[in-house]
Amino acid sequence: MPRILVINPNTTASMTAKIGAAARAAASPGTDIVAVNPADGPASIEGYVDEAYSVPGLLQEIRAGERQGVDAHIIACFDDTGLEAARSLAGAPVVAIGEAAFHMACLVAGRFSVVTTLSRSIPAIEHNLVKYGLAGRCARVRAAEVPVLALEDPASGAVELIAEEIEAARREDRAEAVVLGCAGMADLAARLSARHGLPVLDGVACAVRLTEGLVALGLRTSKLGGYASPLPKAYAGRYADEAGLG
Amino acid sequence: MPRILVINPNTTASMTAKIGAAARAAASPGTDIVAVNPADGPASIEGYVDEAYSVPGLLQEIRAGERQGVDAHIIACFDDTGLEAARSLAGAPVVAIGEAAFHMACLVAGRFSVVTTLSRSIPAIEHNLVKYGLAGRCARVRAAEVPVLALEDPASGAVELIAEEIEAARREDRAEAVVLGCAGMADLAARLSARHGLPVLDGVACAVRLTEGLVALGLRTSKLGGYASPLPKAYAGRYADEAGLG
Amino acid sequence: MPRILVINPNTTASMTAKIGAAARAAASPGTDIVAVNPADGPASIEGYVDEAYSVPGLLQEIRAGERQGVDAHIIACFDDTGLEAARSLAGAPVVAIGEAAFHMACLVAGRFSVVTTLSRSIPAIEHNLVKYGLAGRCARVRAAEVPVLALEDPASGAVELIAEEIEAARREDRAEAVVLGCAGMADLAARLSARHGLPVLDGVACAVRLTEGLVALGLRTSKLGGYASPLPKAYAGRYADEAGLG
Amino acid sequence: MPRILVINPNTTASMTAKIGAAARAAASPGTDIVAVNPADGPASIEGYVDEAYSVPGLLQEIRAGERQGVDAHIIACFDDTGLEAARSLAGAPVVAIGEAAFHMACLVAGRFSVVTTLSRSIPAIEHNLVKYGLAGRCARVRAAEVPVLALEDPASGAVELIAEEIEAARREDRAEAVVLGCAGMADLAARLSARHGLPVLDGVACAVRLTEGLVALGLRTSKLGGYASPLPKAYAGRYADEAGLG
Amino acid sequence: MPRILVINPNTTASMTAKIGAAARAAASPGTDIVAVNPADGPASIEGYVDEAYSVPGLLQEIRAGERQGVDAHIIACFDDTGLEAARSLAGAPVVAIGEAAFHMACLVAGRFSVVTTLSRSIPAIEHNLVKYGLAGRCARVRAAEVPVLALEDPASGAVELIAEEIEAARREDRAEAVVLGCAGMADLAARLSARHGLPVLDGVACAVRLTEGLVALGLRTSKLGGYASPLPKAYAGRYADEAGLG
Amino acid sequence: MPRILVINPNTTASMTAKIGAAARAAASPGTDIVAVNPADGPASIEGYVDEAYSVPGLLQEIRAGERQGVDAHIIACFDDTGLEAARSLAGAPVVAIGEAAFHMACLVAGRFSVVTTLSRSIPAIEHNLVKYGLAGRCARVRAAEVPVLALEDPASGAVELIAEEIEAARREDRAEAVVLGCAGMADLAARLSARHGLPVLDGVACAVRLTEGLVALGLRTSKLGGYASPLPKAYAGRYADEAGLG
CATH class of the missing domain: 3.40.50.12500 (Rossmann fold)
Incomplete structure (x- = not known):
């Protein structure tokens, strides 16, 4: 065990x-x-x-x-x-x-986008993708402009902001899957996957x-x-x- | 189940x-x-x-x-x-x-080499690594010059030829792990890992x-x-x- | 001969x-x-x-x-x-x-876009460009959303859809030339080149x-x-x- | 001031x-x-x-x-x-x-090698070069296998080990310049540059x-x-x- | 001296x-x-x-x-x-x-855009960025469509055209800094930096x-x-x- | 005509x-x-x-x-x-x-090496390969250390020096074809191709x-x-x- x-x-x-x-x-x-x-x-x-x-x-x-x-x-x-x-x-x-979600996404999609919390986190995620070798598999790292702790508050409207970025990833990035870019989003993957009709991956x-x-x-x-x-x-x-x- | x-x-x-x-x-x-x-x-x-x-x-x-x-x-x-x-x-x-072994190797090593059967298979494996985005993680694709079906024959000496390439990968490629490059090698990973003191991965x-x-x-x-x-x-x-x- | x-x-x-x-x-x-x-x-x-x-x-x-x-x-x-x-x-x-058109395009333009039939074919073409080394020369692979056999039917309106993508390639991709992405477009290159004022290449x-x-x-x-x-x-x-x- | x-x-x-x-x-x-x-x-x-x-x-x-x-x-x-x-x-x-030395080296050489202390430091330096975009300018990161604090001890023989790697960089890597890969080597650059006949850069x-x-x-x-x-x-x-x- | x-x-x-x-x-x-x-x-x-x-x-x-x-x-x-x-x-x-501005920009920003004079100069600048290894640091090379000698004429309106591209670089390219792409813009950097709230670099x-x-x-x-x-x-x-x- | x-x-x-x-x-x-x-x-x-x-x-x-x-x-x-x-x-x-030979070599080999005259010419050729996008297809640019005008002199022994590099390219670079890296070698391709058993390309x-x-x-x-x-x-x-x- x-x-x-x-x-x-x-x-x-x-x-x-x-x-x-x-x-x-x-x-x-x-x-x-x-x-x-x-x-x-x-x-x-x-x-x-x-x-x-x-x-x-x-x-x-x-x-x-x-x-x-x-x-x-x-x-x-x-x-x-x-x-x-x-x-x-x-x-x-x-x-x-992060790496876990990227590697698993590569098994179900040719090309994915990431939706993270704040735009200040985008460069660190992009650096990781380059370091891991997977930058070419990622269409774009997007930020929903949701602070991390807002994810702990159901009244924050965070889910709708994330959903908007997922739609934008489908439409503008030619993304075939979406990786959720924060551990605080771990409870959202199944729901968003069903709603948007593409694999949505949670790294946890x-x-x-x-x-x-x-x-x-x-x-x-x-x-x-x-x-x-x-x-x-x-x-x-x-x-x-x-x-x-x- | x-x-x-x-x-x-x-x-x-x-x-x-x-x-x-x-x-x-x-x-x-x-x-x-x-x-x-x-x-x-x-x-x-x-x-x-x-x-x-x-x-x-x-x-x-x-x-x-x-x-x-x-x-x-x-x-x-x-x-x-x-x-x-x-x-x-x-x-x-x-x-x-192939992709399975590459992605798992990325979780236990910064840099790996592949040991496959025949050198004619090297370019196809290299193309896959480029396509997946993981070429930068692979130090070198090596061939033991063992035909696939020789792996079915214990008397073929295939294991020793593979072991020589693993040693060369450690010494010359600065490889931190080795990926076995043929489904027919699926029974060898644990043994070679113990023998060579580094992770040896089988894709199956x-x-x-x-x-x-x-x-x-x-x-x-x-x-x-x-x-x-x-x-x-x-x-x-x-x-x-x-x-x-x- | x-x-x-x-x-x-x-x-x-x-x-x-x-x-x-x-x-x-x-x-x-x-x-x-x-x-x-x-x-x-x-x-x-x-x-x-x-x-x-x-x-x-x-x-x-x-x-x-x-x-x-x-x-x-x-x-x-x-x-x-x-x-x-x-x-x-x-x-x-x-x-x-495909490779023929890419290599020839490199001799008349610094940067080209591809216009193919259906968007499902885009990833395969992108993989080829990466494999050949020429991805950096290609601004974008576009799809006119024309089924292959519609190219055999003059009444399908396919040519106009292709022409729209060529214009978009000029305007949005900074493309200096366009490669036609289907053997069924082999009869269109000269006409579209004259119409759009840039080299249009047919791979055949x-x-x-x-x-x-x-x-x-x-x-x-x-x-x-x-x-x-x-x-x-x-x-x-x-x-x-x-x-x-x- | x-x-x-x-x-x-x-x-x-x-x-x-x-x-x-x-x-x-x-x-x-x-x-x-x-x-x-x-x-x-x-x-x-x-x-x-x-x-x-x-x-x-x-x-x-x-x-x-x-x-x-x-x-x-x-x-x-x-x-x-x-x-x-x-x-x-x-x-x-x-x-x-590190970045300082890499950027300055690019102004005096097309291609440089790095000589650092221990081989365990090579991957971190390679990651930095990739992150900065300058991996293509670096022929190889070499380790002299000198612990950092041995550089504080004149009797350690560290300088000779570094000099050997500089010679190897000239001969094997086609390096046009060498970057010293440790702050503890800051006093060695001028001497090694004169001795080896190529620019040797100290990051400090x-x-x-x-x-x-x-x-x-x-x-x-x-x-x-x-x-x-x-x-x-x-x-x-x-x-x-x-x-x-x- | x-x-x-x-x-x-x-x-x-x-x-x-x-x-x-x-x-x-x-x-x-x-x-x-x-x-x-x-x-x-x-x-x-x-x-x-x-x-x-x-x-x-x-x-x-x-x-x-x-x-x-x-x-x-x-x-x-x-x-x-x-x-x-x-x-x-x-x-x-x-x-x-050009190289001077690129290297210095890397020390104050993760990612920069270039604003040059005419779009015909974009490919040469892009080639240089690739040659230097810094293409990955540059979000986009933009042209203000200002002839070089218009920069010598205060009545040409050149500064406003450049300012528009700087704003576009902030908004569309996620640029953290801007490099001015012509020696004739050497007198504008401080003023534009203050106006736009990000580092603006002049190569001279x-x-x-x-x-x-x-x-x-x-x-x-x-x-x-x-x-x-x-x-x-x-x-x-x-x-x-x-x-x-x- | x-x-x-x-x-x-x-x-x-x-x-x-x-x-x-x-x-x-x-x-x-x-x-x-x-x-x-x-x-x-x-x-x-x-x-x-x-x-x-x-x-x-x-x-x-x-x-x-x-x-x-x-x-x-x-x-x-x-x-x-x-x-x-x-x-x-x-x-x-x-x-x-140069570009002509590189593009044609891509049609007959997955991977080629170049043999040029003097090592001082290697970086310029490497820059071109990067600019054209074909650096990944070239295993190595080698120099035979033959001055250009020695190719005009049958007594210079230049052909043997070139032949040695072709053999090294086969053996060490895993090259499948060789590109001759000087217009002055235009008369040698057929002869060297027959002698070495792989395509040898002349750019003229x-x-x-x-x-x-x-x-x-x-x-x-x-x-x-x-x-x-x-x-x-x-x-x-x-x-x-x-x-x-x-």
Whole structure:
């Protein structure tokens, strides 16, 4: 029975709960989903600065998961915040929800668009697509101009703004599928897929199935190259105990 | 309980059996794997001509699977022969083993090499990598110069030739993982991974887990764009009954 | 006096005749154009499934041409259906009309757009452009939403729909030339070029001149690498006699 | 008189001193160079985990510099650690030494190679080159297999190992220039350039001159798009005071 | 005190004067700017033919500058006319204003658009961006449809046409910065930057600061590879004395 | 009967004669080949400076050809010197021998290498391949380290040096064809092709057949975009009469 740690790297507990529920809904019967968030960091991740401050807390959760012997880790932020560091640190495989959704979308569509929250997040997502090699599969990254935490508020009208961008993606981008660009949208995929008549993918669900697959097949992060385990070394100041030598 | 049709597009039954066994070994407990091969076509697929002749038989198996209500189709040839046509034809999702291995390799390594059978197959695999957008993730496509059917013969020395290329990939390509480039190598991944100390991926196993995931998440091929269902039309001659209007 | 086999891979004889006439109009005085189509396959090629079923018939025509000693083969479908397989099979050079038009367009324009029939054909054409390396030269692949066989019917209004897309290509794509994206448009290039004031290229004419050039210069497909001649091997079922060992 | 804050994102003071000296040697007469390092974080940055833990401390230094009214910031780690977050946070322009060296190398050579410390750092540098658009200008990223802190020890033999890679870059990569891939190599550029007969670039010096230029021309980071200033929001835990609403 | 030769490759003296003034305004206190133009060639450079005829005169100015011992050369035409030849010929470093603006824009924005004079100049600028590797950083090259010499005439309304394109670049291209695409716009950058609220870069100013940096750091063009000094050889006709052996 | 002007842009008459003979050998029976070279310029083109000085003379030959009503122009230098300017100037189509060979090679091989004269010419050829979009089709540009004029001297041993590089291209580059990278090698293609067992292409012959094709099909350079005819304008100094307003 695989145990998968799902880490929401922001510190908003209601969002962690929603992500956990979405992950459980997507998981195989026997999979044990543990959803957590760090104690330190931003209430939501909207731009590069929030990303940067969320990573040490995320890595603490990775370390805790490793100590508890989890079988895999999921990073539940669509910017794939801290993915490379987490992969270096962990023995168990690590999947982030952005990459998960992109890879799964490639299996059901030749060309997809992304609908994310705020336009300030577009460049980070575009950089990830380039880094993963999948920029050519993505027609366009769109923003619904919905703050992350508005997704927690049913009265915010966020769903309609997202739906408008999905329609625009069909009409203007020649998109064959749409990837939802925020972990906070994890509960919307099925509904929007039915409404718009094309596959709408949520990265949390995709990541759950991909990590289950990696675990079942015994595939772990290669420790050759960039994901080599960190060298033991002195850390000064507040990270000395959590990340340093001893 | 999902039922997945695994189609070996060549006509060698012993290879179909081996692929089926590998698929079953990789599948979740409740998954029903049905392994078939077409009645018409080449005994092995080694180059573009063999590919071309295997596709109508492959599409017949896809049609048969659809009539029987399978939940997903796997194309078990590393060239991903006939993938686009199969995706257009099927209502259920279709995954090919080459793309499956490439996408899974991206989750455990920054950079991988492929080890395939004959060097005449290298350009087709390179074209696929470019088409999928993943050429930048692949350090090199290597050939062990092993004919496909030699993989069915334990005395052929094929495994040692493959192992030599894996070592070369580590040493010369800076590869962090290796993808095995033939369905006939499906039984070798775990052994070679242990021996060489890096992830070695087999596309059959990867495709089983990816299709299970697509089925569980209700994701089906988009019918917008290139994978639109074929238009009903007259077919002349021998395909009139299997592919034509009436 | 070179003899060039022009193969329309669909089974519509009137279209074969039109293609043959266009090829003859483009050929040098002494060139002998033989236009044929297979006995088996779809009446028109509109998407990946039709493509797949047209290839075995196409390869039979290639084989017949080789036996008759033709000097070159042309594949007269804009998707360049079966090109790699045909090139592997044939001793004589093979040119497909899509690639022919793209290469010639590069000699008269920095940047071109394509106007094809149906939008379902756009992804296949885009894949070819990427495979050939010429995607950066193509501003956009457009569809006039004209079924292939409507081009055979003067009353269909197809020409006006194509003309509208050419105007849009000039205005919106900054296209300096336009490539007509279907063999069935072979009779329209000169007229549309005069009407729109930019080079409009038809792939059939381009392919005739390119194959004449290859023949005159003694250039034949390299048999190193992906286009190596097929290995002799057993074929099961209906292709045993036409493609198998004996 | 511009004041430029040079931030060594690791916590090794001797390296900060060397970087500061190199920056001063490269600066215009009137420029005031202030070299600092954070109180918290790794003693050296060798891989993704060290990178991640260095960023909050780096951002504290950026904030302190902004309060003191510095005219520009330099990030003196060749991985360009935290560059996007720093650019979002700061009003003054921010330049990182990796990008600085790459852009300057493009002005004196068609093609350069990088010589960095450890091979585990190669993928991060390659990702940056792809993100910046300059991967095509870089022939190869090489590692001398010298730990960062060995550069602080004259007896380590590090210089000879670096010199060997420079020779290999000339001979094997067709490199026309070499970029030194670590802030700790800042004192070696002139000597190695003279010895090997090609431009050898140090990013610290390049960054000083580029930031002086940005300041003189009044160019500051655009706040449209990805580098928009962070939204005010609640931060939980240990970053609440330094990064949160207040 | 560095002496920098700024060469306007067209023969319009008023434009040379304006470029010289812009260069002086951008230069460090001690820098000596010498602005010249060739005696032979077009009054403005608008397209490939004008470019071609301006290069021998440009190279004569480079030669004259070398004889006088200038420390660096700037080519003040946004097409970067003759850059490679100048770099081969000169011992001192050479920077062209197009590349200068592109590299500096990369330090203050993730993504920029260019606003040039006439649409016939767009392809040359696009080619340069591809050659430099920076095409991915440029959202779009726009033309204000202003002839080069209209920029010399305050009554031409040129500034408003340029301002309209800057607004379109913000709105339609998601541009975070704008590069002015003509040396004749060198006096407009600060004003337009203030008006439009994003960095607007002029290549003349950027090139001055970049060449000052190269000089200060002792960086000169690599003579390995494509920029090797020309081989001594016989030249026939009118160039025999200026470019030939003796 | 088409008349084609073949311009050798250097001033070595013996090389012009050899090129003319190669062009005639490749031409259709009725084609009239006129081979010329400019009066002004370098004896051979080896690097960017020689290129630059050859272009005004080349353009004078283009102008002369236009006045005489030639049907097409060929630029017989493998660097494709002056191609864009010539295309802008001429009404008749213009083909350069580098691009000609690259496009034809794409029709007979998936992947080719180039063998040119001196390594200083490699970057210019690589830039052209990138500009044309065909860099992905070229495995490697190699230099035999043979000066251009050594090709005029049978005792120079040049052919053996070229043959060695062709063998290396087969063995090391996985090249399926080889393009000869200098007009002075035009007489060697058939011999080397037979000797090495793969297609060896000479650009002069390829360009003759391609221009014949363009002429026959009525295809001329598009005057939309970058190849627009030059605007009439004042030219100062020595080009006033040949290029200026008049």
